[in-house]
Amino acid sequence: AQTIHQWPVAEIKAVGSPLSLGCTIKGKSSPNLYWYWQATGGTLQQLFYSITVGQVESVVQLNLSASRPKDDQFILSTEKLLLSHSGFYLCAWSPGTGGDAEQFFGPGTRLTVL
Amino acid sequence: AQSVTQPDARVTVSEGASLQLRCKYSYSATPYLFWYVQYPRQGLQLLLKYYSGDPVVQGVNSFEAEFSKSNSSFHLQKASVHWSDSAVYFCALSMPNTNKVVFGTGTRLQVLP
Numbered sequence: 706a707q708t709i710h711q712w713p714v715a716e717i718k719a720v721g722s723p724l725s726l727g728c729t730i731k732g733k734s735s736p737n738l739y740w741y742w743q744a745t746g747g748t749l750q751q752l753f754y755s756i757t758v759g760q761v762e763s764v765v766q767l768n769l770s771a772s773r774p775k776d777d778q779f780i781l782s783t784e785k786l787l788l789s790h791s792g793f794y795l796c797a798w799s800p801g802t803g804g805d806a807e808q809f810f811g812p813g814t815r816l817t818v819l
Numbered sequence: 820a821q822s823v824t825q826p827d828a829r830v831t832v833s834e835g836a837s838l839q840l841r842c843k844y845s846y847s848a849t850p851y852l853f854w855y856v857q858y859p860r861q862g863l864q865l866l867l868k869y870y871s872g873d874p875v876v877q878g879v880n881s882f883e884a885e886f887s888k889s890n891s892s893f894h895l896q897k898a899s900v901h902w903s904d905s906a907v908y909f910c911a912l913s914m915p916n917t918n919k920v921v922f923g924t925g926t927r928l929q930v931l932p
Contacts, residue, residue, distance in 0.1 A: 749863075749909065749922040756918065764919060790904060795862055805851045805870050805913065808920070810862030 707732035709811040711796050717817045726814050728779040728796030736798040738779040739742050739808060740771055743793040755779060791818045821846045823912050825923035833931050834902050840895040840926045842910030845926060851913040852893040854884055856906045857925075863909065880904070905930045 708731045718724060730736050740752040751764045753771035761771045768787060772780045779796055794814045801804040822845045831836055844850060851870055855863040867878025874886040884895045893910060910923040 739918070739920075748924040749911075751920050751922075754918040762918070797862075799918075805915065807853065807864075807865045807868055808863070810855075812862050813860075815860075 707736075707798070707809065709796060709798060709809060711794075711811040711814050713814060714812070715817075717788050717819065720788055720818055722734065724781075724783050724786050724790070726781040726794055726816075728781075728811055729746040730779075730798045732776045733777075733798065733800065735776060736800060737806070739774060739794040739797040739799070740779065740781050741797065743795060743813075745792060746766070749795065752781070786818045788793075788818050791816055821850070821912060821914060822873050823910050823921050823923035825908075825909070825910055825926050829927045829929070831929045831931065832900055838895075838897045838900045838904075839910050840910075840925050840928065842893045842895065842923060844891050844893060844910075844912050846891075846912060846914065848915070849888065851915065852884075852886060853911040853913065854878065854882070854893075854895050855909045855911060857909065858906045866895070866908075868878070900928075900930050902930045902932050903911050904928060 710729045710781045712727045738755045741749045745750045753761050755761045755773040758773055758776050796811040797808040799808045853868045854866040856866050857863045866882050867876050869876050869886045872890045877883050882897050887894050907925045907927050909925045914920045
């Protein structure tokens with residue numbers, strides 16, 4: 706069975722500090738990977754997706770970047786946090802491309818920027 | 820541009836009552852449509868999905884949804900809700916041949932015992 710793990714579970718960071726959030730998928734080779742941001746009580750905004758190692762597509766610009774250093778790993782980062790970065794970050798994977806595959810979500814990371 | 824609208828931010832029903840959560844979409848072709856549920860402080864779980872064919876799709880926990888091309892809608896329904904159905908429900912649209920997904924703003928369902 707496939708499992709998706711996100712770390713850390715929660716972060717409290719200062720404005721202007723760097724950030725790195727991680728996501729690992731086990732039990733599935735070559736998954737499509739996604740990052741989403743969810744404001745408190747809000748909808749999900751797709752940030753990035755990746756269909757292969759070393760390749761990442763940006764969907765919306767929020768002064769964040771993403772990388773896929775390994776087949777099973779997806780990293781979200783920034784060098785300077787903004788207050789507006791606060792929220793819930795969700796990683797997801799899907800087994801195929803083309804838009805018709807359901808996505809499987811991780812438990813999320815709650816980020817508070819002060 | 821593609822979009823998903825969930826007009827009801829909050830819905831409150833009594834346990835055992837029927838339920839309909841509304842979803843309208845905007846897309847130039849027929850999209851792939853999904854309903855996800857999010858329990859407090861958790862990720863999302865898929866309830867059901869529509870790709871093509873029979874416009875009524877069955878999902879987990881006795882949920883079903885009906886796709887209407889003429890109305891650009893994909894409403895979620897359940898005949899009898901349980902208190903454990905209390906959660907936030909998201910409708911989502913995926914564009915064929917892309918990896919882009921658009922979510923609605925969500926509907927918070929509260930089921931009163």
